[in-house]
Amino acid sequence: MIPEKNFNIKKYDSQKPQAFYCHPHGELWIGDSIQWLKNLASESVDLVFADPPYNIKKAAWDNFESQAAYVNWSLTWIEEVSRILKSTGSLYICGFSEIIADIKLPALKFFSGCRWLIWHYKNKANLSNDWGRSHESILHFRKTNNFYFNPDNIRIPYGEHTLKYPQHPQAKTSQYGNNGKNDRRIWRPHPQGAKPRDVIEIPTICNGMDEKTKHPTQKPEELVRKFILSSSSRGDIVLDPFFGSGTTLVVAEQLGRRWLGCEIIPEYAVWAVERIKSVKYMSDEEWFWCDRKNEERRKKFR
């Protein structure tokens, strides 16, 4: 299935995206994302995870003439993503809060709603005489109010306090209810934990991790897994218009989703293909407990 000849990284015309790698579950393309998105069918995709340029001059592909030019460019691809999403679909976009804030309001016209999520990490050095950066934002746009979301797949550990006092009387004014017909006074923990929160604590990629590539802004698989587990089902189509080192596609393949991706730098696509070829397969449930154990281990360590 793998047309190795396409690995020649010099012949691509970014304005005419070209297939780079085909696989029984997905395809990788090289070229300009907006041109690529325009060729995709409307309402055909279940989930889009996008880690676009941030306009922070991190690499050559991260330079824009101005913040206004960046916002305009962003709206162009976001409008195409909205078009190709099914009515149950979600779009997640990563960015620095100060920058992505400018995109939220104009992008909202292509969606029914947006929730603002925080990726919180504590393992970055903090040398400046300012607040140390320890978060990025992830906007969760929903195509319609009927968007698919399964929080059970990404439940989080209960706090020790909650587990210590599982049964307690509720105040009369409690939103949990305190009447005969809806008696929730006897609380029982959910076997998979508490509902997920909008602040997600996962460390950034470190040197020495199996998943580490040379990509300058690689996202952790564990982070992307939260969105694929909660916002898609097995067999669904997950798309990443700026796949970089391929994390979204790797995680989609791990979890039995189908996947589509585009990237403008052919060298990154080579790394992505290598990662996809060596994917480890487990059930959604197994991945859930794998990440949960990592999370609990980190909590004890810090």
Add this chain to the structure above:
Amino acid sequence: MIPEKNFNIKKYDSQKPQAFYCHPHGELWIGDSIQWLKNLASESVDLVFADPPYNIKKAAWDNFESQAAYVNWSLTWIEEVSRILKSTGSLYICGFSEIIADIKLPALKFFSGCRWLIWHYKNKANLSNDWGRSHESILHFRKTNNFYFNPDNIRIPYGEHTLKYPQHPQAKTSQYGNNGKNDRRIWRPHPQGAKPRDVIEIPTICNGMDEKTKHPTQKPEELVRKFILSSSSRGDIVLDPFFGSGTTLVVAEQLGRRWLGCEIIPEYAVWAVERIKSVKYMSDEEWFWCDRKNEERRKKFR
């Protein structure tokens, strides 16, 4: 100093703000904040902490015709705040991320820069079938690049990993430097801890806390203390244009700052005055260690 006759809460005309409470270190006014700000001298204030209406219909004062009307109203008071701030001054504004994002870009024209901070709390119930809200955003606008900021007053505990491996060789490419003239390979911890980060973990106000009033959106003193400790000095003027239950003014008084506040609901001002009258005084250093101990206790508990 306290003109008790002003405690009659019925006679205020919001368009003509009126002094409500005078104190050797500050003043509280009742009325419309924009009208009040217009009467203040330019470049006279060191720090503004603002917890304005969020436009989430939390109370009667939190209703706006539209998000556009909310943004326009916000820009009016923010422009006045920029005018009254000294060149070294900062403005902090609280809000839900999804909403305050719309204010950042247009407000930036009154300032030299903005950093996006997260107030992260874990102690709120999460009943909806969506990401549970566990954060608010706090925008840190700086009047000029010469803004005052003292991170030492709000340093945070080092991670156990950092303390366990204080001395380690740096990679050749490390940003910490690895050459003879700037040898930082031997790392020593700062006595007050690591530099502050842009995600601040403090629980929301709980029933039973000494500082709790009946105000529906009261902020924790510990949270506000971070901003007053880092962005002002003793004797500086701290201003809150929507003081509500008075948290900003209480913390300013605790820390030996002067303070000014305005509030449209006279009943809230009565609560604020009660709190100001019973303020506990400690040095900046003592408050720092008091909050630090609380933070460490919470970490062990959870």
